[in-house]
Amino acid sequence: MxxxxxxxxxxxxxxxxxxxxxxxxxxxxxxxxxxxxxxxxxxxxxxxxxxxxxxxxxxxxxxxxxxxxxxxxxxxxxxxxxxxxxxxxxxxxxxxxxxxxxxxxQPSREKLFSGHRRTILIAAGIALAAGIAVLISVSIPRNPLESLVDNPENWEVEYHATE
Missing domain, CATH: 1.10.10.10 (Winged helix-like DNA-binding domain superfamily/Winged helix DNA-binding domain)
Incomplete structure (x- = not known):
C-alpha cells in the first residue's frame, strides 16, 4: 500500500x-x-x-x-x-x-472510508439506489394504454359527425 x-x-x-x-x-x-x-x-x-x-x-x-x-x-x-x-x-x-x-x-482514502464512515456511506448508497428504483417504478408507466384498459370509467368518448 x-x-x-x-x-x-x-x-x-x-x-x-x-x-x-x-x-x-x-x-x-x-x-x-x-x-x-x-x-x-x-x-x-x-x-x-x-x-x-x-x-x-x-x-x-x-x-x-x-x-x-x-x-x-x-x-x-x-x-x-x-x-x-x-x-x-x-x-x-x-x-x-x-x-x-x-x-x-494527510488522511488516506482508506482511512477516510474506513470503519463507521464506510458503513454510513454504504447505507446511504443503498438508500439512494432504493429511492431511485421506487421513483422509476412509480412515475413511468410500463405502457400508457394499460391504464386505460384497466379503468374504463375514465374513458371519454368524443363523437364528431361528418357530413
Missing amino acids: TPSIFKIGQWRVDPARRTIERSGETKRLQPRLMGVLVALARAWPGYKSRDELIEDVWGVEHISAQALNNAVSKLRQALEDDSRESQIILTERTNGYCLLVEPVW
Whole structure:
C-alpha cells in the first residue's frame, strides 16, 4: 500500500507520484530516495538505523553503506537541506538517520472510508439506489394504454359527425 501524502516543513510529499512540492515548485524523486524519505517519516520521532533503511528501501542486507550515503545526500539536495537553519535530516553515527521536522500526514482514502464512515456511506448508497428504483417504478408507466384498459370509467368518448 502506498503511504499517504504528508508534509515536512514547507514540502508536500506525494509518495505515489514520487514528488515533493513547495511554493509551486515540483521535483520528482527517484524511487529509492522517496523510499528513504518515507521510511524516515514513518520512524519519526525516532531514528532509522543504516541497516533498517537498507532493508526497508533496497530490500536486501548486502548493499554498500555508500549507496545509502549517496541516497541521503541526493535527498538532502532535493529538499535543499544544506544549512543548519533549515536542516531536515539528521545523521547520527551511532543511531542512523532521523527527521528533525515532524511529518504531518494527510488522511488516506482508506482511512477516510474506513470503519463507521464506510458503513454510513454504504447505507446511504443503498438508500439512494432504493429511492431511485421506487421513483422509476412509480412515475413511468410500463405502457400508457394499460391504464386505460384497466379503468374504463375514465374513458371519454368524443363523437364528431361528418357530413
